[in-house]
Amino acid sequence: MTARFTYLGDMLFWILVAVLTAALAVILLYPLLRGAKAAENIRAGEAAVYRDQLRELDRDLNGGLITPEEADYARAEIGRRLIAVSADEPAETPKPARHHRFTEAFVLLVLPVLGLCLYLTTGRPDLPSQPLEARLENPGNDVAVLITKAERHLAQKPDDGKGWDVLAPIYFRTMRVNDAQVAYRNAIRLLGPSPVRLDGLAETLMAVSDGVVTEEARQVLEQSLTLEPDNPRARFYIALSMEQAGRPNEARQAFEALAKQSPADAPWLPLVNEHIAMNGGAKSGADPAAPGANQAAPGNPTQQDVAAAETMSAGDRQQMIRGMVDSLDAKLSEDPNNFEGWVRLVRSYAVLNDKDRAAGALKRGLAAFPPPGEQGRQLLALARELGIATEGATQ
Numbered sequence: 001m002t003a004r005f006t007y008l009g010d011m012l013f014w015i016l017v018a019v020l021t022a023a024l025a026v027i028l029l030y031p032l033l034r035g036a037k038a039a040e041n042i043r044a045g046e047a048a049v050y051r052d053q054l055r056e057l058d059r060d061l062n063g064g065l066i067t068p069e070e071a072d073y074a075r076a077e078i079g080r081r082l083i084a085v086s087a088d089e090p091a092e093t094p095k096p097a098r099h100h101r102f103t104e105a106f107v108l109l110v111l112p113v114l115g116l117c118l119y120l121t122t123g124r125p126d127l128p129s130q131p132l133e134a135r136l137e138n139p140g141n142d143v144a145v146l147i148t149k150a151e152r153h154l155a156q157k158p159d160d161g162k163g164w165d166v167l168a169p170i171y172f173r174t175m176r177v178n179d180a181q182v183a184y185r186n187a188i189r190l191l192g193p194s195p196v197r198l199d200g201l202a203e204t205l206m207a208v209s210d211g212v213v214t215e216e217a218r219q220v221l222e223q224s225l226t227l228e229p230d231n232p233r234a235r236f237y238i239a240l241s242m243e244q245a246g247r248p249n250e251a252r253q254a255f256e257a258l259a260k261q262s263p264a265d266a267p268w269l270p271l272v273n274e275h276i277a278m279n280g281g282a283k284s285g286a287d288p289a290a291p292g293a294n295q296a297a298p299g300n301p302t303q304q305d306v307a308a309a310e311t312m313s314a315g316d317r318q319q320m321i322r323g324m325v326d327s328l329d330a331k332l333s334e335d336p337n338n339f340e341g342w343v344r345l346v347r348s349y350a351v352l353n354d355k356d357r358a359a360g361a362l363k364r365g366l367a368a369f370p371p372p373g374e375q376g377r378q379l380l381a382l383a384r385e386l387g388i389a390t391e392g393a394t395q
Helices: 002-033 035-062 068-088 101-122 132-137 143-156 161-173 177-191 195-208 215-227 232-244 248-261 269-278 303-310 314-334 339-351 355-368 374-386
Strands: none
Touching (some): 035 068, 143 161, 161 195, 195 232, 232 248, 248 269, 269 339, 314 339, 314 355, 339 374, 355 374
16 A cells, blocks of 8 residues: 555656646747738737728818818828838738747757756655654654654643753754743743742843843852852853942952852863952962962953943943954954963953854864864863854864
8 A cells, every 4th residue: 555655646746747847848939830820910910900090081181170282291191100010011821930840849858858868866855755744753863854753742731841841952052042941930830930940030030131130040040049059150150140230349349259169170160160250359279379370261351341341331331341352253264272261252242142252162162172182072061051052063
């Protein structure tokens, strides 16, 4: 039975191809076949118009609308034009119009053959059809089909908390942040709050607000900390909210506390150190008295930058941060041998919700610090943590 349906499907495909080819040939040949007849119709139409004008001229003369002199002049002009048109008509019975044999053969034979050869060369006539239902049964690595399958399942079973829990981070990684927000809220409602779900919801809220830690996001992060007090992600974003609110002293203390809590090889530690320096402190493990301790990495803010940031509005401060990130990007392009700089740049672009630039920075950083090395593996771990696609980054 399956083989029979496959045979019928193949037959239907080739029948459709033949019908479309024939329709296209008719469209292309029609102007060639009607050319001579169209010219004859044009001459006959012109003669009929002039004869109508002569009859109308007689009516105007009989009705007294024009004088006899005007009528004679007009009749002579119309007659002249009618004679000119009639002279163009063939005196003998016209011969059958000469067809464009070569062009017709080209349209009827060569074009279909070329199209068929092109399809057999570049197409896959042996590939079986795969409708949506079949792809949903075996999605493979097709993320779009996986999402569609999950959405269909949740449309039928909207109270499946595990389904929402799986779909929420996928939505976030594909930048469907509004859908991710709904999915995280449903997962929390059905399965209860957890640090992972609350952190995901907070990051989604920040993505919607272009990297700003809103009051709602802060409340979600504080709830996450009640469940896991040593949660580094929640502590980082809460410290970031203090920095964005223009409270550098509190932000520095929060970042310093996070640095003390973090392991020495923690992938987020370089970025924490940068924020410590940005808010006027010394990096964890650095000698505050050492010359250039706070400005060792390219793109670090000066003390004047920190002082100016304290008096800025949230929007101006965000613009200043973007300018500093762009400056860091430019300096790393000149001198790529700065691991902490690449970590800071990738995370900064992610916080600013610029996933494309974050992926670009990751690829450039991996070119300087290949994945087989420890630093390259840390960059890949950071990318996975931030939801940045790593496909093609190591090429």
